[in-house]
Amino acid sequence: MTIAALRRLVDAIDRENAGPPALPPYHAPTVRAWAAEHGIDCPSLGPIPRLVAAAWHAAQQQTEGAAS
Numbered sequence: 001m002t003i004a005a006l007r008r009l010v011d012a013i014d015r016e017n018a019g020p021p022a023l024p025p026y027h028a029p030t031v032r033a034w035a036a037e038h039g040i041d042c043p044s045l046g047p048i049p050r051l052v053a054a055a056w057h058a059a060q061q062q063t064e065g066a067a068s
Contacts, residue, residue: 001038001059009058010051023053031056 028048034056035042042052
């Protein structure tokens with residue numbers, strides 16, 4: 001996922017949702033590693049920021065869609 005695509009995703013989430021999106025469970029270390037690989041700021045401890053989790057889920061859906 002490019003930075004531009006991530007920004008579009010964040011903008012879309014902010015426009016469409018007043019509250020946090022309903023996200024399925026995720027493995028925090030996996031999300032942190034993905035964020036680091038893609039140059040996305042994510043704290044090494046504590047909760048994963050909502051927008052980082054949403055971007056990770058979107059990237060996983062793109063990957064799954066590309067594999068089909």
